[in-house]
Structure formats: structure tokens, C-alpha cells
């Protein structure tokens with residue numbers, strides 16, 4: 001049977017950018033014979049409007065069964081005053097939590113045509129293609145004890161960095177699996193010089209490597225040095241694996257090496273399912289962009305590249321992912337720009353659907 005895909009366009013520009021991805025999915029069916037069983041459902045504010053909850057139980061159950069979930073974005077001013085328990089974001093958080101998506105993948109990829117957008121020198125970022133894997137379900141954001149307590153006459157804020165061996169091992173495996181599909185190189189980042197959890201992190205990553213992935217090149221780096229190296233010469237890296245806190249900082253830093261929010265895809269992966277594929281949710285990094293929603297202005301590339309990640313990491317179709325990324329690269333090289341990518345004078349921006357047209361034309365031509 002065909003691989004299954006659940007599409008959750010969400011709110012704001014979510015449905016607009018997802019409409020372009022639907023056209024690309026159809027193209028793969030027609031032209032490449034890659035057919036998916038696609039179903040579509042509600043998440044976020046639109047789900048609240050219909051069901052009174054940002055994620056219906058039936059949608060949650062569907063997400064658990066499919067091979068991959070592709071999400072647009074959730075939220076918007078209309079929902080800002082809702083109670084926390086039914087806010088659009090809760091729909092997204094429930095998906096991540098119940099699917100136990102512990103590995104957050106944030107690629108930092110620089111298309112040559114956009115290298116001028118970076119705040120770094122062009123030769124430092126041109127052709128950059130690295131992947132940061134952030135542990136997403138444990139560490140200092142979740143560790144106990146936590147809280148603000150009274151100690152003598154002052155208050156103390158407490159969080160606990162805590163990692164179990166199995167939590168480190170599973171995200172390390174995600175990183176090594178990923179490296180085998182890319183440049184076969186992993187750099188693990190922690191602070192083993194000052195943190196117990198860092199010492200354990202380094203040991204476990206090394207053990208998993210030696211026992212299961214000796215073919216992958218592994219190095220270790222202190223996370224602060226890693227931040228320096230990421231801005232000095234990011235092309236030295238292929239896959240970086242790190243904890244929740246350091247990953248939060250390093251992935252935002254790496255993302256901005258390459259430019260616009262409208263270009264950034266992401267994936268969150270969990271444990272392998274019975275068919276060997278990981279539980280997976282793919283989504284652009286950006287939100288619902290209420291300021292431009294409904295105007296056919298949004299850049300669909302972040303969502304398109306999220307689908308390319310699904311091809312690569314859920315559907316074992318790295319060649320087809322390359323094909324789609326090359327089509328995007330060609331369109332950018334031809335000077336096609338949505339409004340968020342305008343830098344040069346005298347360039348007229350294209351609409352969301354025209355960017356979709358251009359990517360489909362490039363796929364046809366390729």
C-alpha cells in the first residue's frame with residue numbers, strides 16, 4: 001500500500017503554503033509514480049472553532065497511525081484571549097508530546113542565490129548544509145526539582161538538568177541514522193567540563209557510536225566552543241547533536257546564518273514504528289503570520305522544504321528530496337522572489353501560488 005501522510009494546514013498562512021505543497025505531492029504522484037494516501041484534518045484555531053479543542057482526539061489518533069504528519073502553522077490574534085488549555089499552540093504541543101517526538105531536526109541550509117541575505121560573509125555560508133538535532137523532551141526544561149522557593153530572606157529559582165542514559169541513547173541513534181543519510185559525520189555538543197549530565201552525555205554518545213555506528217565519524221565539542229565554530233566556519237559540520245537547552249540556542253543561531261524565516265523547514269522525530277519508520281512531524285519553523293495571511297503573499301518554501309525532509313527521512317526517497325531541493329534552488333537562482341526575500345532593487349515579488357507555479361515548472365524541467 002502507499003505510504004500515508006496526514007496534512008494539517010492549520011491557521012493563517014498555513015493553508016496557503018500547504019496548498020502549494022499539495023500541488024507538489026500531486027506532481028510526485030503523476031510524474032514520479034510516488035503516490036501517498038493523503039488525508040487532511042484540522043489543528044489549532046480552526047479545530048477550536050469546529051470542535052472546541054485545538055486537536056480533536058480523532059485527529060490525534062490519525063497522527064499516531066500515519067507514516068508522517070505535515071503541519072502548516074497554528075495561531076492568530078483571534079485566539080489570543082482563549083484559555084491556555086485550548087490555545088492553538090496546545091494542539092501542536094499535544095502532537096509532539098503524545099507522539100513522543102524527542103529529536104528535533106533543524107537544518108541550516110544556504111542557497112547560493114540567497115547568500116547575500118546572511119549576516120556572515122558570503123563564502124562562509126554559500127552552499128552551507130548542516131543539521132542540528134536538539135533533544136526535545138527532557139533536560140533542564142523538564143527536570144525536577146523546579147520552582148521558586150524561599151531560602152532565608154530571598155527567593156531562589158531552581159531548574160534541574162537531568163538526562164537518563166536511555167534519553168541520550170535514543171537521540172544519539174537519531175543523529176547517527178541521520179548522518180548515514182547525509183555526510184556521515186556527527187559532532188556532539190555538551191559541557192562535560194562543568195556538568196555531570198554533560199559527562200554522561202559524552203560517554204553515552206561515544207558508547208552508542210562504538211557499538212552500533214563505528215562507520216560514522218564522531219567528534220565532541222563543548223557547546224560554547226560550538227557556538228563560536230558555528231559562526232566562524234559552519235561548513236566544518238554535518239550533523240550536530242545536543243541537548244534541549246543548548247539545542248534551543250544553537251538551532252536558532254544556525255538558522256539565522258542562512259536568512260529568512262520563510263525558508264526554514266523542521267522535523268520532529270520519535271521512536272521507530274513497526275514498519276521501521278520513525279514517528280514524524282514535519283513543519284516550517286515560521287508561525288501563522290497573521291500580518292500577511294489571506295493575501296497570497298507568504299513564502300511557501302519553508303513548507304515545501306519540510307515535505308522534502310519527509311521524503312528524505314520518512315520515505316527513504318533521498319533522491320526525490322534532492323530533486324525538490326534542486327528545483328527550489330533553480331527558482332531562486334532564476335531570481336524568483338516572494339516579498340520576504342526582496343533585497344535587490346527593482347525586483348517585483350511573486351505571490352504564494354506563483355512561487356508554487358515556478359517550483360512545479362522547475363520540477364518539470366528537471
Ligand code: NAI
Pocket residue numbers: 013017072073074075076077089092261262263283284285286287288289290291292297298299300302340
Ligand atoms: P510568525 O512566524 O508567524 O511571523 C513573524 C514574521 O515573519 C511576520 O512578519 C511574518 O509575516 C513573517 N513570516 C513568517 N512566515 C513567513 C512566510 N512563510 N513568508 C513570508 N513571511 C513570513 O511569528 P509571530 O508573528 O510571532 O506569530 C504569529 C502567530 O503564529 C502567533 O499566533 C504565534 O503564536 C503563532 N506561531 C505558531 C508557530 C507554529 O505553528 N509552529 C510558530 C511560531 C508562532
Ligand code: MG
Pocket residue numbers: 248249252
Ligand atoms: Mg528557540
